[in-house]
Amino acid sequence: MGELSAAPIERSRKAFSMVLQAMQDPGTQRNLAQVLGVSESTVSRIKNEKLEDALALIYQLGFKVVDASRVCVDRSKYEAMVTIARAAMADEDTARRLIWEEEGA
Structure with a gap:
C-alpha cells in the first residue's frame, strides 16, 4: 500500500x-x-x-x-514539480539534453 x-x-x-x-x-x-x-x-x-x-x-x-535530513514542500508545489518533470522527460529531445549532455555544454 x-x-x-x-x-x-x-x-x-x-x-x-x-x-x-x-x-x-x-x-x-x-x-x-x-x-x-x-x-x-x-x-x-x-x-x-x-x-x-x-x-x-x-x-x-x-x-x-x-x-531532519528531509525537505518538506507544499503538496501542490510538489505535484507541480512532478508534472513539469514528467512533461520534460516525455519530450525526447529535452530528456536527452537532461540526461546525456555534459556539464558546461
Missing part, C-alpha cells in the same frame, strides 16, 4: 518503527536523557509506554514525523 493511501494509524506505526530504530544507536538514550534533563529510565518508559500513542495522535491530527 502506498504511503499516501495508508491510514494515519498505519503511517504512525511506520514512524514509530523508524524512531525506535533511531534510538538503537549506542548512547542515544543516555544522550536523550541528558538533553531532556531526565533519567535514562524515564526515556525508556516514554519509549515503551507513551511514544506509540503520541505518534498516533500526531498522525490523526494530520501531521507527520520526518527525518
Whole structure:
C-alpha cells in the first residue's frame, strides 16, 4: 500500500518503527536523557509506554514525523514539480539534453 493511501494509524506505526530504530544507536538514550534533563529510565518508559500513542495522535491530527535530513514542500508545489518533470522527460529531445549532455555544454 502506498504511503499516501495508508491510514494515519498505519503511517504512525511506520514512524514509530523508524524512531525506535533511531534510538538503537549506542548512547542515544543516555544522550536523550541528558538533553531532556531526565533519567535514562524515564526515556525508556516514554519509549515503551507513551511514544506509540503520541505518534498516533500526531498522525490523526494530520501531521507527520520526518527525518531532519528531509525537505518538506507544499503538496501542490510538489505535484507541480512532478508534472513539469514528467512533461520534460516525455519530450525526447529535452530528456536527452537532461540526461546525456555534459556539464558546461
